[in-house]
Amino acid sequence: MDPHALLISVILISCVFTYTNGFQDGSSVAATAIATKAIPPYATIFIVALFEFMGAYFGGSAVAQAIRSITSYPDRASILPVLASGLTAAIFWNYFTRAVKIPSSSTHALIGGILGAVITESHGAQYITWGTIDHVIQATGLWKVIFSLFLSPLIGFGAGYLLLLIMIALLIRANRKIEKVINVLQLFVTSALAFGHGANDTQKAMGLIVLALNAVDPSQSTEIPNWVRILSGSAMAFGVISFAPGIVKRIGQGIFKVTSLHALTAQAASAIVVLYGSASGGPISASQVIASSVIGVGAAQRGKGVHWLVARDMLAAWFFTIPGAAIMAFLIHAVFFHWLELLIKG
Amino acid sequence: MDNAKAPNWLTKIFPPQNNFYELLISQSSKTLEGVEALKVWIDSGAQGRCETVRTFEHEADDIVKDIEKKLTDTFITPFDREDIYDLSRNLDEVINGAKSTCREIEALQINVASDNFLKELAATLVEGARCLLATFEYLERDLPKAAEQAELARRSENRTSKIYRQAVRTLFAGDDLKLIAKTKEIYNSLLSIAQRIDIVGVKLEHVIVKLR
Numbered sequence: 001m002d003p004h005a006l007l008i009s010v011i012l013i014s015c016v017f018t019y020t021n022g023f024q025d026g027s028s029v030a031a032t033a034i035a036t037k038a039i040p041p042y043a044t045i046f047i048v049a050l051f052e053f054m055g056a057y058f059g060g061s062a063v064a065q066a067i068r069s070i071t072s073y074p075d076r077a078s079i080l081p082v083l084a085s086g087l088t089a090a091i092f093w094n095y096f097t098r099a100v101k102i103p104s105s106s107t108h109a110l111i112g113g114i115l116g117a118v119i120t121e122s123h124g125a126q127y128i129t130w131g132t133i134d135h136v137i138q139a140t141g142l143w144k145v146i147f148s149l150f151l152s153p154l155i156g157f158g159a160g161y162l163l164l165l166i167m168i169a170l171l172i173r174a175n176r177k178i179e180k181v182i183n184v185l186q187l188f189v190t191s192a193l194a195f196g197h198g199a200n201d202t203q204k205a206m207g208l209i210v211l212a213l214n215a216v217d218p219s220q221s222t223e224i225p226n227w228v229r230i231l232s233g234s235a236m237a238f239g240v241i242s243f244a245p246g247i248v249k250r251i252g253q254g255i256f257k258v259t260s261l262h263a264l265t266a267q268a269a270s271a272i273v274v275l276y277g278s279a280s281g282g283p284i285s286a287s288q289v290i291a292s293s294v295i296g297v298g299a300a301q302r303g304k305g306v307h308w309l310v311a312r313d314m315l316a317a318w319f320f321t322i323p324g325a326a327i328m329a330f331l332i333h334a335v336f337f338h339w340l341e342l343l344i345k346g
Numbered sequence: 347m348d349n350a351k352a353p354n355w356l357t358k359i360f361p362p363q364n365n366f367y368e369l370l371i372s373q374s375s376k377t378l379e380g381v382e383a384l385k386v387w388i389d390s391g392a393q394g395r396c397e398t399v400r401t402f403e404h405e406a407d408d409i410v411k412d413i414e415k416k417l418t419d420t421f422i423t424p425f426d427r428e429d430i431y432d433l434s435r436n437l438d439e440v441i442n443g444a445k446s447t448c449r450e451i452e453a454l455q456i457n458v459a460s461d462n463f464l465k466e467l468a469a470t471l472v473e474g475a476r477c478l479l480a481t482f483e484y485l486e487r488d489l490p491k492a493a494e495q496a497e498l499a500r501r502s503e504n505r506t507s508k509i510y511r512q513a514v515r516t517l518f519a520g521d522d523l524k525l526i527a528k529t530k531e532i533y534n535s536l537l538s539i540a541q542r543i544d545i546v547g548v549k550l551e552h553v554i555v556k557l558r
Contacts, residue, residue: 261350
């Protein structure tokens with residue numbers, strides 16, 4: 001089989017993954033602004049989609065490098081079935097968990113899928129780059145990804161909590177006219193969050209596309225080509241436009257009754273974490289960061305008013321998603337892509 | 347729509363411009379003064395026009411207007427804007443009830459001096475209004491005590507109902523139908539004040555549950 005056919009498959013599967021990511025996380029990004037009616041829903045979706053695309057295009061490549069750095073699998077055609085298995089496993093895991101109502105996270109699923117596929121293909125963990133812990137903040141390899149994924153929701157919670165108290169202290173004597181200013185600010189903060197999310201989440205798939213391109217043509221630069229950015233950015237934007245009202249309801253009103261100040265604060269806390277993650281190359285789960293920021297804001301407002309089951313779901317997603325997606329990648333690779341690999345070799 | 351609320355510990359460090367706890371306390375205090383004035387007037391035989399209750403009712407009205415204006419202007423309140431509004435409105439109904447009772451007694455021209463039930467009913471209303479004031483005073487600093495006082499305020503309605511039933515039974519033992527009709531009107535009027543106190547008590551319990 002021509003490796004180019006498999007390369008095209010990997011690119012298409014990456015786009016599907018990015019689309020589903022946009023569908024789920026884009027709705028989370030837009031959720032609080034829509035729930036508080038600060039911005040009309042269609043305008044919010046349009047703004048989020050636009051800035052997600054811009055994030056993909058202008059958001060650098062630090063996260064893509066981090067994703068690439070979790071495996072030292074050689075740049076050869078046999079990585080293509082591995083990537084295809086990992087990505088397909090992540091997509092299937094997301095749909096499977098949604099169908100059986102198990103909490104999940106696209107980013108965790110992608111990492112799990114890739115790890116599972118690499119281990120299956122190489123019959124061991126020799127191509128997994130663990131990297132160094134290095135005081136957490138300067139970790140490398142898989143450790144960097146793990147720290148980033150697991151610490152970002154906690155930081156989102158803390159940022160949401162603190163930021164709300166600061167905002168209340170600043171606005172305690174404010175007139176209600178400030179509400180209009182807050183609604184306008186939500187527009188900017190939502191755009192910033194969408195940009196950060198677009199940069200962070202599209203780069204995960206873009207990093208894998210570049211790996212695939214290098215496998216087929218080792219002379220290819222390791223930089224992300226513009227056409228890959230446009231393709232991934234468009235897939236993300238289409239995902240956002242597809243919109244999931246259920247997620248908007250869950251994030252916007254399901255955790256606690258969010259007001260315009262809560263929404264602005266949660267969005268700002270999430271944007272800080274997501275933009276920092278994108279700039280420093282830390283892959284994060286935006287949906288978890290946004291949900292945890294909303295929980296942080298809710299806890300600062302009134303802890304007993306928060307539906308803590310959302311936090312429990314997040315914890316469950318932490319522990320089940322990576323192993324679950326890895327097992328799924330193993331199955332997909334063994335049943336389907338392994339045979340494609342034999343075709344390539346043959 | 348819901349609004350952001352300032353936690354009590356934060357308002358101690360950063361005091362708000364409009365202290366709604368103090369405003370509600372002053373309205374509740376004015377309500378208590380009005381109900382006490384009604385009791386004093388009834389105890390003294392309800393002679394002439396009852397000016398004191400009217401004065402307190404007007405002063406309470408000014409506080410209600412002030413609360414409403416400040417609620418409209420203030421972005422961050424200590425608890426839900428709607429709850430503050432409801433408390434103030436329901437509390438206003440208590441002193442309005444006291445004024446209506448005065449008007450009815452004046453209009454019906456009945457001799458209240460010999461009716462001990464009327465005095466007893468008025469005294470129970472004062473107890474209820476006093477418990478409401480205590481609840482508002484504890485609301486910011488001690489929620490369990492506030493809950494206790496709200497419960498006591500609500501119990502005053504039960505006592506009022508009990509006295510009311512005894513009073514009606516005794517009233518209907520008489521033969522003067524004109525007097526029975528007139529006095530029954532006043533009993534009903536006093537009972538309705540107790541019911542309004544109960545409504546404020548329920549609303550306070552609702553707020554306490556949310557604040558806990």
